[in-house]
Amino acid sequence: MILADSDETGNMSVAEVEARITNKTTAIMVTHLWGTPADIDALLALANRHGLALLEDASHAHGATVHGQKVGTFGHTAAFSMNGPKPLSAGEGGFVLTDDDDVYHRVLLHGHYNKRCRNEIPATSPMHPYAVTGMGLKFRIHPLAASIALDQLGSLDDYLNGRENVARYLCNQLGELPGIAVPRTPDGVRPAWYGLPLTYVPEELGGLPVKRFHEALLAEGLKEVDQPGSICPLSRFPLFRDPAPVFPHYPHRKRVAYREGQFPVAEQIWQHTLKLPVWHREEDLPLVDRYIDGLRKVIEHHTELLG
Numbered sequence: 001m002i003l004a005d006s007d008e009t010g011n012m013s014v015a016e017v018e019a020r021i022t023n024k025t026t027a028i029m030v031t032h033l034w035g036t037p038a039d040i041d042a043l044l045a046l047a048n049r050h051g052l053a054l055l056e057d058a059s060h061a062h063g064a065t066v067h068g069q070k071v072g073t074f075g076h077t078a079a080f081s082m083n084g085p086k087p088l089s090a091g092e093g094g095f096v097l098t099d100d101d102d103v104y105h106r107v108l109l110h111g112h113y114n115k116r117c118r119n120e121i122p123a124t125s126p127m128h129p130y131a132v133t134g135m136g137l138k139f140r141i142h143p144l145a146a147s148i149a150l151d152q153l154g155s156l157d158d159y160l161n162g163r164e165n166v167a168r169y170l171c172n173q174l175g176e177l178p179g180i181a182v183p184r185t186p187d188g189v190r191p192a193w194y195g196l197p198l199t200y201v202p203e204e205l206g207g208l209p210v211k212r213f214h215e216a217l218l219a220e221g222l223k224e225v226d227q228p229g230s231i232c233p234l235s236r237f238p239l240f241r242d243p244a245p246v247f248p249h250y251p252h253r254k255r256v257a258y259r260e261g262q263f264p265v266a267e268q269i270w271q272h273t274l275k276l277p278v279w280h281r282e283e284d285l286p287l288v289d290r291y292i293d294g295l296r297k298v299i300e301h302h303t304e305l306l307g
């Protein structure tokens with residue numbers, strides 16, 4: 001797997017992807033970070049131009065749209081997580097969208113050995129002989145979790161409308177403040193607002209380090225302001241630098257020595273991101289106001305935190 005840098009939105013940079021395509025490339029995999037769709041038109045055009053599959057990780061972006069079309073339906077196949085706080089949550093679990101029969105059958109073999117595989121993989125498919133055992137694994141979502149998600153699906157549009165209102169309100173109120181920049185929504189895009197990533201701009205607050213700023217927000221009781229840890233440049237993870245210990249048969253049994261500063265945009269964005277949750281209910285508005293007031297207070301008093 002070859003990594004590419006982000007653009008200024010935090011999503012994958014199309015130019016960076018293009019620069020890394022070689023004759024070994026088979027697919028482009030894109031995540032719609034924090035629920036704001038990546039530049040899907042350009043990525044799709046790029047994938048088509050090079051005869052590559054476009055795979056979407058829409059785990060943050062259930063129901064998000066580009067020109068009215070839902071993310072997860074642009075590429076060849078899409079995966080959605082439904083764990084914990086995701087826009088559509090099952091507690092744990094996820095799903096895959098594809099219109100490719102072969103991918104569908106392979107997904108069944110991962111999740112649903114025996115009955116569903118025997119019923120749904122046609123006898124003519126080369127996958128059919130594996131129906132009883134699948135891949136030897138059972139990544140099936142728990143039926144109760146699936147039913148929780150199915151129940152919520154009918155309310156997803158309401159949740160998204162609520163989140164959109166709260167996100168707009170937060171952006172309007174916070175957009176004027178020094179020290180933080182609110183995200184820009186590209187034209188024609190409707191995010192799912194899994195989170196509201198604020199970009200911290202220390203130069204506007206006398207160089208106050210982000211850590212100190214974050215601690216002050218927490219001290220104000222804004223416990224859900226998060227400096228994302230695991231959602232970071234993937235080059236930081238041993239899984240991508242040195243996968244061999246966990247995948248002994250990994251074809252390239254070598255470490256990937258990412259250069260310091262190889263993904264400068266992703267690093268810069270990650271190190272300056274403070275993420276807010278985006279609530280969706282009317283009743284949440286007083287809490288939203290508490291967060292706005294808390295941010296305003298820390299920003300107004302930032303000089304007291306310097307030094």
Ligand SMILES: Cc1ncc(COP(=O)(O)O)c(C=O)c1O
Nearest residue numbers: 031057059060081082083093094
């Ligand atoms: C973008 C993205 N993709 C995939 C996953 C993995 O999801 P799961 O834990 O449901 O396997 C996550 C987890 O939160 C995620 O944020």
